[in-house]
Amino acid sequence: MTSAEASKMVAKAISSSLLLLIIFSSFSLAASQTTPEDGERQILLQIKEGWGNPSVLGSWNDSTAISHCNWTGIECSADGSVTNISLVNENITQPIPAAICKLKNLSILDLSYNNFASSFPTSLYNCSNLLYLDLSQNYFVGVIPSDIYRLSPRLTHLILSANNFTGDIPPSISRLSALEYLILDNNFFDASIPVELGNLSNLQTLWLAYNPFSPATIPSTFRNLTQLSFLWMSETNLKGEIPEFIGELTEMFQLDLAWNSLSGSIPAGIWNLKKLRYLYLFANNLTGAINIDGPIGVLGLEQIDVSMNQLNGSIPEEFGKLQNLSLLFMYYNRFSGEIPASIGLLPALTGVSLFHNSLTGVLPPELGKHSPLWNVEVHNNMLSGSLPEYVCAGGSLTSIVVSNNNLTGNVPASLNNCSTLAYIDIQSNRFSGTLPDKLPSKLFSLNIDNNRFSGNIPSIAESLQVLKATNNLLSGKIPAVLTGMSELLELHLGRNLISGQIPPGISELKNLSVLNLSSNHLVGEIPAAIGSLQVLKSLDLSINQLSGSIPSEIGDLRLPTLNLSSNRLSGEIPISLHFPAYNRSFLSNPSLCASSEFLNVPICKHGFRWKLRILLIVLASLVSLMAIVFAVFVRRARHRRSNGRVLPTWKMMSFYPLDFTESTILSGLTEDNLIGRGGGGKVYRIVLENHVAQIVAVKKIWNCRKLDSLLEKEFQSEVQVLGSIRHANIVKLLCCLWSTDMKLLVYEYMENGSLDRWLHKKWRVGEQIEEMNSDHMPLLDWSTRLRIAIDVARGLCYMHHGCSPPIVHRDVKSSNILLDFEFRAKVADFGLARMLVKLGEDNTVSAVAGTFGYMAPECAYSRKINKKMDVYSFGVILLELTTGKKANDGGEYGNLAEWAWRYLQETDKMIDAIDQDIKNPTYVNEIVFIFKLGVMCTSPLPSSRPTMKDVLQILLKRPCQ
Structure with a gap:
């Protein structure tokens, strides 16, 4: 090889080397540009694929120029590394992909409020830099693994609440020594609370509430949690006394030990916790007086709730030194003595709930003068004196409940100008004098029953x-202005001295459901206009001096309660009122007669004109019947033939695997299969011709043009709710069918029908309801009723606390509780249900909905819906189960809830309230306990009602016989 050739080869080699170096450098540069930007981007796409590419992650798209740091739920550091994944309430169902831990700088992972249903994701052990992990409000199952300590040693927040974890909390969790927040509430842990939790010396917040732990005392090792500021252990099966060392946890800000079986007294050391703001000890077995030992004046307490215990003694005067105290809840105890006057001087006080004690003396004279007081509840005590003059001086008072005391004097004139006042209940006292000329403009409920008020009815x-x-000394005529109150739902003026006539303008009260004017001095005729009150459920005009005939229009109302007895009425009782249910509605009216024997009035003597009238009525009825039959025939003929046009196309949406078709359902919609009729349509029982001989219930929505819009919303609501939830105590919606003419909902069939049918001995045959004698219908014994109550509570608890967003039923009643062949109960009929938009946020509706007797009082004045409305309705069901009475069967008190409240005031008569069918000495104490729970649930104020979660736990932990 010549030197020239050699030089040429060297040059070529150098050139090739330079080219390789350039190419390598280019690849290196490209590689350097994909780290971490493109690398993390690709990892996120792997995660998306692992989750089945849900639509919510549509922005996670490699084809767009949008930086992955701007994708939904992603936050990055300055160099593009993913540090935070927050995908809350996005309906993700697939397990958490292991690829998530390839994001080496991931420090925050929040996947709460989704639908994960796997075991605990141990793949997260590889997320070595994780500081914050929130998997709450999902459906994770099984036990928490014993090697959970393998999570990041830097982890400060571990949030696993509201899942389905079982077994024990592994003691090894204490090896996560950096933990500051450990949130494990609302699961199914049923072993002992591990004492090793006391080793988490950095812990600031510990939530263990609502778990069925083995009964035990508060672990003594908790005294080592010196940084603890929030301890929540409601419903954790705690027993024994509150340990003295609680007073040593000086960082404690909120202490909640409610709904347990704690006993003994409140340790005095609690009052030494200078940072304590909220103290909840209600619903335990604590006894004794409250003893204060220490400088309580330096405490920052804002809320004290020691209600529903057995605490006695007097309320300490030292409470008047708690300058930050906002809420004082000490109801359902045995406190006696006077309410310290110093409580009226507290500058931050907003709420006082001291009802159901044995308090005496007067209310603090300056209560409300120095603070923005908004609620006062001191009913069912033995208080005397008058209402404080300054109770509304703070300009915030919305509610005052002082019923069932010995209060006297006039209502303070200052209440006239209390523009915020919405609720007044001062019944069953000894108030006297005249009422203010004009009541507060925002007032929605005024109860002054059983006092000594006199003078005219105010504006x-x-x-x-x-x-x-009711039961006062009011006089004068019913003012014309009263008939203009279009929002009025209930009007009770019985047992007064009211005179004059019933004004015809009463027909303007279109929303009136209860009208009681009994035991007065009314004269004249009953206005026929009353017949236009289409929502009226109860009418009592008895014991007056009313004359003339009974308007036939009243019979069109089909009133559940009607009493016109002891008047001067005359003539024939309208045919439309000839029902056995009215057999005592017309007594002591000597000039009344009827054509039926069961109304307890003389039989009318009719001549030729009467017979001719009857004949004309019969002929008119026959003509109407023929017209109806002809119209039905024509409609069916059009539906079948449609003049050669194509029959409506049916669409079907199923929520479970089905082995039947729409034609099977449609062929079963016959009169022979009709089993019921509701406000939204007819219900059919259809036996399907398949290999399992399945039976379904089909609800056919009415096809009425005037209701099309409303029923369309109802249909969509029911499908939306039932199609998305699964629970053993909620009726299954198998599928829905719809066409342009009709909508059908197909449910699982419940063999034993509704609770209403069994509890009130009613049997529906076709479209007729027959009252059944107990000899022909088995009785519901107490154990069955109690099991039904628990089943319903489980279903409602799931709707309120297990669904995201939570669901409010809005029409809970005994006829919407269905029973299977074993009498296990399921909640049904979600036509009025609404899903709350956000957790904890009320939704609004445009109209009052529900059923009289079951509707909470706030339904009348507020269009906002909330979970406490269902709690009220469930409370009515508890009262039905224990008393056997119907929801609207309250006699002079209007409804069952009001009647039950009266009975609770007379504890010596509690036994008389129990349904005779279940009055077994073995169960009396338990039945009385459930009766009281029903009264608690039907408290007029939503804030005084427990949650459904609380109610369920009370039912499960009811006192043994």
Whole structure:
């Protein structure tokens, strides 16, 4: 090889080397540009694929120029590394991909409020830099693994609440020594609370509430949690006394030990916790007096709730030194003595709930003068004196409940100008004098029953929904202005000295459901206009001096409660009122007669003109019947033939695997299969011709043009709710069918029908309801009723606390509780249900909905829906189960809830309230306990009602016989 050739080869080699170097450098540069940007981007796409490419992650798309740091739920550091994945309430169902831990700088992972249903994701052990992990409000199952300590040693927040974890909390969790927040509430842990939790010396917040732990005392090792500021252990099966060392946890800000079986007294050391703001000890077995030992004046307590215990003694005067105290809840105890006057001087006080004690003396004279007081509840005590003059001085008072005391004097004139006042309940006292000339403009409920008020009925606020003034000394005529109160739902003026006539303008009260004017001095005729009150459920005009005939229009109302006895009425009782249910509705009207024997009035003597009238009525009925039959025939003929046009196309949406078709359902919609009729349509029982001989219930929505819009919403609501939830105590919606003419909902069939049918001995045959004698229908024994109550509570608890967003039923009643062949109960009929938009946020509706007797009082004045409305309705069901009475069977008190409240005031008569069918000495104490729970659930104020979760736990932990 010549030197020239050699030089040429060297040059070529150098050139090739330079080219390789350039190419390598280019690849190196490209590689350097994909780290971490493109690398993390690709990892996120792997995660998306692992989750089945849900639509919510549509922005996670490699084809777009959008940086992955701007994708949904992603936050990055300055160099593009993913540090935070927050995908809350996105309906993700697939397990958490292991690829998530390839994001080496991931420090925050929040996947709460999704639908994960796997075991605990141990793949997260590889997320070595994780500081914050939130998997709450999902459906994770099984035990928490014993090697959970393998999570990041830097982890400060571990949030696993509201899942389905079982077994024990592994003691090894204490090896996560950096933990500051450990949130494990609302699961199914049933072993002992591990004492090793006391080793988490950095712990600031510990939530263990609502778990069925083995009964035990508060672990003594908890005294080592010196940084603890929030301890939540409600419903954790705690027993024994509150340990003295609680007073050593000086960082404690909130202490909640409610709904347990704690006993003994409150340790005095608690009052030494200078940072304590909220103290909840209600619903335990604590006894004794509250003893304060220490400088309570330096405490920052804002809320004290020691209600529903057995605490006695007097309320310490030292409470008046708690300058930050906002809420004082000490109801359902045995406190006696006077309410310290110093409580009226507290500058931050907003709420006082001291009801159901044995308090005496007067209310603090300056209560409300120095603070923005908004609620006072001191009912069912033995208080005397008058209402404080300054109770509304703070300009925030919305509610005052002082019923069932010995209060006297006039209502303070200052209440006239209390523009915020919405609820007044001062019944069953000894108030006297005249009422203010004009009531507060925002007042929606006024109850002054059983007092000594005199004078005329005052001008009523336009917003008033309920006026109860029974058993007073009111006189004069019913003012014309009263008939203009279009929002009025209940008007109770019985047992007064009211005179004059019933004004015809009463027909303007279109929302009126209860009208009681009994035991007065009314004269003249009953206005026929009353017949236009289409929502009226109870009418009592008895013991007056009313004359003339009974308007036939009243019979069109089909009133559940009607009493016109002891008047001077004359003539024939309209045919439309000839029902056995009215057999005592017309007594002591000597000039009344009827053509039926069961109304307890003389039989009318009719001549030729009467017979001719009857004949004309019969002929008219026959003509109408023929017209109806002809119209049905024509409609069916059009439906079948449609004049050669194509029959409506049916669409079907199923929520479970089905082995039947729409034609099977449609062929079963016959009169022979009709089993019921509801507000939204007819219900059929259809036996399917398949290999399992399945039976289904089919609800056919009415096809009425005037209701099309409303029923369309109802249909969509029911499908949306039932199609998305699964629970053993909620009826299954198998599928839905719809066409342009009709909508059908197909449910699982419940063999034993509704609770209403068994509890009130009613049997529906076709479209007729027959009252059944107990000899022909088995009785519901107490154990069955109690099991039904627990089943319903489980279903509602799941709707309120297990669904995201939570669901409010809005029409809970005994006829919407269905029973299977074993009498296990399921909640049904979600036509009125609404899914709350956000957790903890009320939704609004445009109209009052529900059923009389079951509707909470706030339904009348507020369009906002909330979970406490269902709690009220469930409370009515508890009262039905224990008393056997119907929801609207409250006699002079209007409804069952009001009647039950009266009975609770007379504990010596509690036994008389129990349904005779279940009055077994073995169960009496338990039945009385459930009766009281029903009364608690039907408290007029939503804030005084427990949650459904609380109610369920009370039922499960009811006292043994």
